[in-house]
Amino acid sequence: MRLPAALAVLAILWPGNLGAEEKNRLPVTIHGFLMGNASVRTTGERPPMGEGGAFVLGEERLRLDVSGATKSGTGSLQIKGDIFHDAVANRVDGDLREAYAGYRGGRVDLRLGRQIVTWGVGDLFFINDVFPKDWESFFSGRPMEYLKRGVDAVRLQYSSEALNVDVVATPFFAADALPSPKRFFLYNPFAGAEQRENSPPTRAENTEVALRLYRRMAGFDVSFYGYRGFWRMPGADMDPYKGAPRITRFYPRLVTWGASAQHNLLNGVVSFEGGRYNSLDDRGGSAPGVPNSQWRVLAAYQRQLARELTATFQGYVEVMEGYDSYRQFLPAGFRAEDRVRGVFSVRLTQFLGYQNWRLAAFVACSPTDNDSFVQPEVSHRFSDRISATLGANIFTGKYETTFFGQMAKNDNVYLSVRFDF
Amino acid sequence: MTARIVFALIAAFCPLVTYAQEKPTAAEIVDRAQAAFYSPGADMKARVVMDLINADGKKRTRVLSMLRKNLPGGREQRYFLYFHEPGDVRRTAFLVWKYPEKDDDRWIFIPAVNMTRRIAARDSRSSFVGSDFSYEDISGRDLAADSHTVLREEKLGDSACYVVQSTPKAAADFTRKLSWIDKLSWLPLKEEYYNAQNQLARVFTADKVQAISAGGKAYPTVVKRTMKNVQSGHRTEVVFESASYDVGIPPDIFTERSLQQAPEKWIR
Numbered sequence: 292m293r294l295p296a297a298l299a300v301l302a303i304l305w306p307g308n309l310g311a312e313e314k315n316r317l318p319v320t321i322h323g324f325l326m327g328n329a330s331v332r333t334t335g336e337r338p339p340m341g342e343g344g345a346f347v348l349g350e351e352r353l354r355l356d357v358s359g360a361t362k363s364g365t366g367s368l369q370i371k372g373d374i375f376h377d378a379v380a381n382r383v384d385g386d387l388r389e390a391y392a393g394y395r396g397g398r399v400d401l402r403l404g405r406q407i408v409t410w411g412v413g414d415l416f417f418i419n420d421v422f423p424k425d426w427e428s429f430f431s432g433r434p435m436e437y438l439k440r441g442v443d444a445v446r447l448q449y450s451s452e453a454l455n456v457d458v459v460a461t462p463f464f465a466a467d468a469l470p471s472p473k474r475f476f477l478y479n480p481f482a483g484a485e486q487r488e489n490s491p492p493t494r495a496e497n498t499e500v501a502l503r504l505y506r507r508m509a510g511f512d513v514s515f516y517g518y519r520g521f522w523r524m525p526g527a528d529m530d531p532y533k534g535a536p537r538i539t540r541f542y543p544r545l546v547t548w549g550a551s552a553q554h555n556l557l558n559g560v561v562s563f564e565g566g567r568y569n570s571l572d573d574r575g576g577s578a579p580g581v582p583n584s585q586w587r588v589l590a591a592y593q594r595q596l597a598r599e600l601t602a603t604f605q606g607y608v609e610v611m612e613g614y615d616s617y618r619q620f621l622p623a624g625f626r627a628e629d630r631v632r633g634v635f636s637v638r639l640t641q642f643l644g645y646q647n648w649r650l651a652a653f654v655a656c657s658p659t660d661n662d663s664f665v666q667p668e669v670s671h672r673f674s675d676r677i678s679a680t681l682g683a684n685i686f687t688g689k690y691e692t693t694f695f696g697q698m699a700k701n702d703n704v705y706l707s708v709r710f711d712f
Numbered sequence: 713m714t715a716r717i718v719f720a721l722i723a724a725f726c727p728l729v730t731y732a733q734e735k736p737t738a739a740e741i742v743d744r745a746q747a748a749f750y751s752p753g754a755d756m757k758a759r760v761v762m763d764l765i766n767a768d769g770k771k772r773t774r775v776l777s778m779l780r781k782n783l784p785g786g787r788e789q790r791y792f793l794y795f796h797e798p799g800d801v802r803r804t805a806f807l808v809w810k811y812p813e814k815d816d817d818r819w820i821f822i823p824a825v826n827m828t829r830r831i832a833a834r835d836s837r838s839s840f841v842g843s844d845f846s847y848e849d850i851s852g853r854d855l856a857a858d859s860h861t862v863l864r865e866e867k868l869g870d871s872a873c874y875v876v877q878s879t880p881k882a883a884a885d886f887t888r889k890l891s892w893i894d895k896l897s898w899l900p901l902k903e904e905y906y907n908a909q910n911q912l913a914r915v916f917t918a919d920k921v922q923a924i925s926a927g928g929k930a931y932p933t934v935v936k937r938t939m940k941n942v943q944s945g946h947r948t949e950v951v952f953e954s955a956s957y958d959v960g961i962p963p964d965i966f967t968e969r970s971l972q973q974a975p976e977k978w979i980r
């Protein structure tokens with residue numbers, strides 16, 4: 292339903308439909324791309340459910356990007372939508388990535404509609420960026436932009452030298468998109484049980500509110516964050532002692548707050564971010580189906596190692612609160628998580644040949660979870676319009692319960708070809 | 713009698729005075745050239761078309777809007793760069809706060825994920841968006857980073873020029889640079905960069921200079937320039953399709969807000 296509406300707006304705004312006079316008055320531009328994505332599992336294993344062939348991903352996408360603004364910039368419009376054919380499931384569908392109207396007046400920017408919001412300083416480690424992610428897209432080899440999902444929200448920004456304020460209010464809950472068991476091997480402790488899912492209903496009191504306050508302080512870019520809403524990965528309601536046959540997945544309430552800072556240091560950029568996850572539905576840590584409260588901390592350092600070669604090093608730590616209680620109430624047969632989860636990562640990016648070639652590698656490994664994730668990637672620009680990316684997602688892990696470890700049978704090689712217009 | 717003394721005094725001092733006017737030191741020449749090339753006016757707004765052309769003549773095009781503002785007093789500058797083309801970088805924007813004696817503050821906005829990031833600024837020798845120009849060529853090199861000497865004075869075409877040799881004090885992309893600096897406009901009309909083997913590596917040419925007037929002043933501007941890699945045959949041609957000075961760009965344009973929502977009025 293949403294996509295046809297976007298198409299109707301497109302049809303009305305298409306410059307071909309306007310007289311020459313209107314064309315000058317309505318500065319609307321239409322761009323987009325055609326993209327083919329394919330990803331093949333290399334482990335030779337096939338998930339048992341419906342779409343478990345060799346292809347994790349096989350699709351053709353048409354992106355239309357319509358943007359416009361009044362001459363003064365007071366009013367603006369942005370619509371980005373994809374129509375795609377999923378060759379694995381053989382279906383055609385739409386994905387409205389962004390669609391918002393904007394107002395700019397004085398120090399205030401207001402945006403209403405679907406929009407992508409990205410906060411924080413981490414590279415693939417998210418602390419204060421509590422907005423929905425699409426991990427299935429990411430792990431199946433779609434370009435990075437598909438990792439972020441839009442939120443249907445009102446966003447109000449106030450800018451001044453003394454303080455910048457950014458508030459995002461979202462009445463419609465959107466969960467993280469986790470890899471689907473239809474196409475991926477995943478850890479599912481409730482594999483045999485009947486499962487239901489309850490999303491937070493759209494009610495005034497369920498409106499998520501995210502806040503960011505930021506300014507420059509002594510050369511640092513400093514931000515403070517707060518969020519009231521829900522975990523985006525589901526918890527599970529269960530009664531293991533009675534061997535309940537039914538599992539209800541739901542999204543527990545969550546409050547977070549935190550801060551980040553970035554500064555030029557040691558010939559590079561140094562970043563810090565920290566945050567507290569307050570799991571309101573499991574204050575004591577005694578509900579096994581609900582994540583405990585956490586602290587999350589990140590330190591990162593980016594620098595240029597050589598000409599056109601940039602490296603980013605990150606260290607990330609998650610500390611669970613109420614760990615004793617968690618161990619005490621963890622049902623028998625479940626592998627206990629560690630109290631502390633630590634992950635190190637390195638990203639290297641090398642440009643070659645007038646930046647027509649890009650070689651990149653992202654390596655993350657967790658000494659506490661005993662798992663790792665490696666993503667090597669080569670991109671080439673054939674021309675200003677045509678580019679291609681070849682890459683791989685490689686997972687290893689000692690246990691099938693950890694974040695990367697559960698993906699160990701899902702190693703894949705992906706190819707993406709894009710034509711811009 | 714008095715008149716004679718005055719005459720004698722003038723006669724005695726005049727050569728010195730004219731000497732000082734006509735024979736500025738090499739550092740003064742480079743300083744004036746940098747001022748004329750990198751920071752004319754209080755601010756500037758331009759639409760820039762960059763053609764990246766390889767030895768076979770295959771061309772790629774980058775189109776961007778560039779805003780610059782000089783901060784009052786010192787040599788600090790702020791830049792805002794916004795990409796219109798090609799498609800895969802459309803709406804990408806850079807914000808640069810440039811300081812004379814320390815690393816720049818640099819931020820990038822990546823529109824695909826609506827993300828603003830601070831980026832490492834040590835890479836002054838890295839190519840600017842894949843062109844033959846480095847970041848340093850775009851925003852200027854510290855005067856004190858090189859030792860400068862005037863080699864000679866000669867005509868380049870119709871323009872009388874100082875030929876200045878600049879030798880980096882620390883390891884750099886070049887081992888020496890020759891600049892032909894126009895005595896009238898103080899603009900560099902040609903630069904030759906030599907590599908460690910003392911071979912000519914890159915050549916900059918100011919292909920078209922135009923005086924752009926603003927508020928009763930005229931700023932000579934290189935509206936077309938080329939940087940050629942002599943060894944690979946690759947070259948980058950840059951045309952300022954429109955450039956205007958002293959247009960009154962407000963300081964708050966050079967903030968994170970503009971990265972996230974480009975200032976329509978200034979980039980059209």
